[in-house]
Amino acid sequence: MTHSPHLTTRVLLETKRFRVETATCVRADGTTHQREVIRHPGAVTVVPMVDADHVCLIRNYRLAVAQTLLELPAGTLEPGEPPAATAERELVEETGYRAGQLHLLHSFYLSPGILDECMYLYLATDLTAGSAAREPGEEIENHVLDWGEAIRMACDGTIRDAKTIVGLLFCDRMRQ
Amino acid sequence: MTHSPHLTTRVLLETKRFRVETATCVRADGTTHQREVIRHPGAVTVVPMVDADHVCLIRNYRLAVAQTLLELPAGTLEPGEPPAATAERELVEETGYRAGQLHLLHSFYLSPGILDECMYLYLATDLTAGSAAREPGEEIENHVLDWGEAIRMACDGTIRDAKTIVGLLFCDRMRQ
Numbered sequence: 001m002t003h004s005p006h007l008t009t010r011v012l013l014e015t016k017r018f019r020v021e022t023a024t025c026v027r028a029d030g031t032t033h034q035r036e037v038i039r040h041p042g043a044v045t046v047v048p049m050v051d052a053d054h055v056c057l058i059r060n061y062r063l064a065v066a067q068t069l070l071e072l073p074a075g076t077l078e079p080g081e082p083p084a085a086t087a088e089r090e091l092v093e094e095t096g097y098r099a100g101q102l103h104l105l106h107s108f109y110l111s112p113g114i115l116d117e118c119m120y121l122y123l124a125t126d127l128t129a130g131s132a133a134r135e136p137g138e139e140i141e142n143h144v145l146d147w148g149e150a151i152r153m154a155c156d157g158t159i160r161d162a163k164t165i166v167g168l169l170f171c172d173r174m175r176q
Numbered sequence: 177m178t179h180s181p182h183l184t185t186r187v188l189l190e191t192k193r194f195r196v197e198t199a200t201c202v203r204a205d206g207t208t209h210q211r212e213v214i215r216h217p218g219a220v221t222v223v224p225m226v227d228a229d230h231v232c233l234i235r236n237y238r239l240a241v242a243q244t245l246l247e248l249p250a251g252t253l254e255p256g257e258p259p260a261a262t263a264e265r266e267l268v269e270e271t272g273y274r275a276g277q278l279h280l281l282h283s284f285y286l287s288p289g290i291l292d293e294c295m296y297l298y299l300a301t302d303l304t305a306g307s308a309a310r311e312p313g314e315e316i317e318n319h320v321l322d323w324g325e326a327i328r329m330a331c332d333g334t335i336r337d338a339k340t341i342v343g344l345l346f347c348d349r350m351r352q
Contacts, residue, residue: 007242013189013196015212017290020189020196023239036191037240062288063199064213068182069288108336110287112238112245114193117287155349160284163336169345174329
């Protein structure tokens with residue numbers, strides 16, 4: 001690999017939830033490589049086990065794809081917020097469940113060709129049910145599923161959200 | 177769910193690989209919901225089985241995350257190009273392998289809160305080795321792995337690219 005870490009950036013667009021920059025990288029051989037990249041603060045997603053055999057997904061209307069998707073609860077990191085705190089906060093806000101235990105399982109990039117968003121995956125257990133506190137504009141409903149059914153839906157195309165497929169298939173391997 | 181399909185958009189930024197728009201959705205109750213969304217033509221990723229027990233990943237330098245990631249080969253749809261044609265083309269360009277057979281396994285959204293990019297996942301078999309034709313600026317090397325090792329790397333955090341984790345764990349379930 002001939003790349004070097006010499007990176008300069010120029011902001012093209014700033015929005016509430018992400019920023020677009022032109023990033024220029026100077027390689028060791030002196031040539032440059034330029035790309036438009038999307039900067040995002042990062043996010044968490046949570047596999048909330050209601051009991052040993054049931055997981056709480058949400059139905060979430062997504063304006064970007066104009067569809068209601070079946071997803072794991074998730075949310076964006078606030079400035080300076082540790083991912084575990086985001087996971088605890090977003091789980092309560094979106095589903096009403098409070099986690100007795102949260103374990104970081106993985107972290108991964110969603111679309112690293114254009115987007116630097118890193119997704120932290122947590123397992124939530126020892127849940128206590130309560131009231132959700134959804135944000136204005138969030139159209140979310142809980143959907144508790146038997147584990148085997150959730151895995152079937154991750155594989156048969158019913159579930160079409162990448163972080164949710166990763167979270168379910170990763171946890172399914174842990175159960176084997 | 178109270179959303180309606182009444183959607184208007186306004187372009188904020190056009191780049192070579194994506195476009196940023198403000199999307200406004202009018203709900204059935206008359207309230208509006210506005211978000212900045214990133215429009216992308218969609219992409220494919222391929223699980224190339226070199227033989228029954230070996231998969232060809234690539235090491236790919238990603239400017240957006242300033243890291244070399246271990247990934248499945250992938251690429252963006254050209255205008256009007258069917259995803260299967262993109263899969264065939266990108267597999268040859270990035271790895272040199274030509275697929276005798278390509279099967280669509282799944283399609284999913286990478287970050288549907290902000291990005292409409294849909295990823296089509298293919299299984300490639302009956303491979304014939306040849307020369308890669310990487311694009312200028314692509315820093316890519318093939319990395320053929322034993323299947324069990326690839327799955328371990330998808331789970332232990334060595335592999336941190338979402339489409340690659342989905343592709344490997346999905347195919348691993350098919351093998352069981």
